[in-house]
Amino acid sequence: MKTSIATVCLSGTLEEKMQACAAAGFDGIEIFESDLVVSPSSPAEIRALADRLGLTLDLYQPFRDLEGVSDELFAKNLQRLEAKFQLMQELGMDLILVPSNAGTATVSDDTIIADQLRQAAQLAQRYDMRIAYEALAWGRYVNTYWHSWQLVQAADHPNLGVCLDSFHIFSRADDPSRIPEIPAEKIYFVQLADAQDLGMDLLPWSRHHRVFPGEGSFDMVEFMTYLTEAGYTGPLSLEIFNDVFRETDTNITAADGLRSLRWIQQGARGRITPDNPVREHLTAMPKIEPVEVIDHLEISTDSPDECGALLGALGFKFIGQHRRKSVQLFVAGGVKVVLSPNVRGGTYISSVALQVTDSNDALARARALGAPVVSRPVTADEVRLPGVYGPGGMQLFFVDATSAGWPIEFGADLDQLAASTNTIRLDHLNVPEARDHFGASVLFTLATLRLTALEGQDVASPRGLVHSQVLESPEGGIRWIFNQVPRIYTNRSGEPVRYPGHIALAVSDLEQRAATAIDAGLAVLPIPTNYYVDLQARFGLDDETVERWQSLGILYDRNADGEFLHLYSETIGGLFIELVQRVGSYRDYGPGNAAVRLAAQEQHEQQDRVFSR
Ligand code: MG
Numbered sequence: 148m149k150t151s152i153a154t155v156c157l158s159g160t161l162e163e164k165m166q167a168c169a170a171a172g173f174d175g176i177e178i179f180e181s182d183l184v185v186s187p188s189s190p191a192e193i194r195a196l197a198d199r200l201g202l203t204l205d206l207y208q209p210f211r212d213l214e215g216v217s218d219e220l221f222a223k224n225l226q227r228l229e230a231k232f233q234l235m236q237e238l239g240m241d242l243i244l245v246p247s248n249a250g251t252a253t254v255s256d257d258t259i260i261a262d263q264l265r266q267a268a269q270l271a272q273r274y275d276m277r278i279a280y281e282a283l284a285w286g287r288y289v290n291t292y293w294h295s296w297q298l299v300q301a302a303d304h305p306n307l308g309v310c311l312d313s314f315h316i317f318s319r320a321d322d323p324s325r326i327p328e329i330p331a332e333k334i335y336f337v338q339l340a341d342a343q344d345l346g347m348d349l350l351p352w353s354r355h356h357r358v359f360p361g362e363g364s365f366d367m368v369e370f371m372t373y374l375t376e377a378g379y380t381g382p383l384s385l386e387i388f389n390d391v392f393r394e395t396d397t398n399i400t401a402a403d404g405l406r407s408l409r410w411i412q413q414g415a416r417g418r419i420t421p422d423n424p425v426r427e428h429l430t431a432m433p434k435i436e437p438v439e440v441i442d443h444l445e446i447s448t449d450s451p452d453e454c455g456a457l458l459g460a461l462g463f464k465f466i467g468q469h470r471r472k473s474v475q476l477f478v479a480g481g482v483k484v485v486l487s488p489n490v491r492g493g494t495y496i497s498s499v500a501l502q503v504t505d506s507n508d509a510l511a512r513a514r515a516l517g518a519p520v521v522s523r524p525v526t527a528d529e530v531r532l533p534g535v536y537g538p539g540g541m542q543l544f545f546v547d548a549t550s551a552g553w554p555i556e557f558g559a560d561l562d563q564l565a566a567s568t569n570t571i572r573l574d575h576l577n578v579p580e581a582r583d584h585f586g587a588s589v590l591f592t593l594a595t596l597r598l599t600a601l602e603g604q605d606v607a608s609p610r611g612l613v614h615s616q617v618l619e620s621p622e623g624g625i626r627w628i629f630n631q632v633p634r635i636y637t638n639r640s641g642e643p644v645r646y647p648g649h650i651a652l653a654v655s656d657l658e659q660r661a662a663t664a665i666d667a668g669l670a671v672l673p674i675p676t677n678y679y680v681d682l683q684a685r686f687g688l689d690d691e692t693v694e695r696w697q698s699l700g701i702l703y704d705r706n707a708d709g710e711f712l713h714l715y716s717e718t719i720g721g722l723f724i725e726l727v728q729r730v731g732s733y734r735d736y737g738p739g740n741a742a743v744r745l746a747a748q749e750q751h752e753q754q755d756r757v758f759s760r
């Protein structure tokens with residue numbers, strides 16, 4: 148379907164916004180009045196710029212507080228509306244958004260409101276304009292889409308239709324299932340916005356916390372499915388008021404927005420039976436099976452010796468150095484880690500390689516979601532792993548049967564690797580992402596790999612709340628957590644440092660593993676006594692167990708599904724390793740323990756620095 152975006156979604160001037168929308172690949176835009184008012188360009192110049200950029204000007208908005216008013220006020224409103232039609236003529240536009248009256252309405256009579264809408268539509272007709280009437284969730288008398296449709300029906304004018312905005316429907320927990328009852332030709336426009344459930348008032352929620360489809364908790368795919376079933380064929384427009392977007396690089400936000408429109412259309416295709424002809428209106432993405440296995444991880448580090456020692460203490464085997472590059476392969480059980488040295492860049496997960504059926508299909512899907520391709524030249528006898536950059540800069544690589552032999556380049560014996568008796572496996576990844584890339588990274592990763600987002604959570608750290616988002620594959624093979632962190636994170640001395648991410652490895656014998664690893668040189672993050680006192684009180688544990696766990700730095704949780712034991716290594720640069728043991732069918736991550744860990748890391752870092760002076 149044709150794609151569009153309201154200029155209010157983006158930072159920058161109107162002209163910069165238009166450039167970014169065109170560069171991202173949008174077909175058109177909604178002109179937000181306040182963007183035009185502050186622009187030095189004349190309407191004719193904006194129109195010419197849109198032409199040059201190949202953008203259509205789809206909707207002029209908003210025209211507030213038109214209907215449900217006294218005759219006297221309505222006459223003034225019509226004059227105001229006529230002035231906008233004249234402006235729109237200069238812009239070469241023909242569709243204006245009229246949200247339901249939330250400010251000046253005094254008349255709740257549907258007959259009068261419909262009559263005023265009809266008069267407005269008659270005026271529009273004289274200018275060859277059309278009016279899209281939208282029910283604001285906080286409209287005084289009209290606040291449901293169904294009511295707006297009843298009024299449009301009653302007004303019965305060819306230049307009047309409805310605008311459906313997902314935020315106004317879902318934020319009131321309204322039922323979108325009657326959308327297919329509205330004739331497609333009367334749905335003049337559609338605005339898509341998602342949001343997290345923040346339990347706040349509608350107006351501030353809408354004005355500050357809308358996010359792109361897929362980045363919140365509304366069932367946007369359901370909404371898109373109903374629209375398609377109604378026969379609506381576009382445009383699909385994004386109308387996102389978001390404080391972060393207003394300060395984020397325009398191009399990042401525009402690319403993220405277009406990605407969300409690709410994702411939502413693909414999602415709706417999945418819900419509509421293939422024999423239904425309306426399905427063809429939804430733009431398809433290259434399809435892949437959901438990804439369930441991480442093939443290997445690459446750690447970029449300026450401390451390769453420390454990293455190698457940490458992996459060694461945890462039972463990883465050093466397999467060898469790449470025959471051409473100075474990167475090293477470590478393997479333990481089903482976990483393969485490539486260490487790649489950098490110069491003073493810290494330590495972090497630089498790439499994640501995923502097992503897929505066909506790496507070219509996966510690459511095509513990632514590219515359709517706007518990801519740039521990684522260029523990694525290889526020699527003729529080397530395996531090429533296709534890869535892309537995620538929005539935050541992390542690389543994703545795709546491994547299929549044709550490239551699964553890549554460890555040979557490190558001197559690995561594949562049979563020997565397969566015969567390993569070590570039962571260690573990857574439990575989850577935790578990746579820090581700056582605030583301005585967070586939503587984009589979450590959406591990109593879940594859309595590319597077909598993961599599902601669980602409910603977002605906030606974790607208290609000594610220096611602010613960390614918002615975290617868990618993504619999981621359908622079979623639970625991949626658990627990937629993004630943490631939203633400040634763009635510039637500093638230690639207590641004000642020096643910029645990498646906010647730590649981590650790799651969590653699952654074992655079946657945590658206490659024994661921990662003891663062995665500590666003997667082999669593992670430095671465990673010490674956990675304060677207060678934690679263990681609380682733990683004992685909460686779970687009624689015996690003294691001996693608690694003392695043993697404290698000596699090993701083990702944290703604990705228990706719920707109806709089972710038990711969870713875990714520990715953290717010291718942080719190297721911007722990365723640490725977590726060891727976890729899940730007992731029974733425990734699926735969580737030890738709620739509350741991350742806050743203990745963050746405080747312990749902060750404390751530990753302090754002591755470390757004092758000590759190293
Ligand atoms: Mg709207």
Ligand code: MG
Nearest residue numbers: 577651725736
């Ligand atoms: Mg963890």
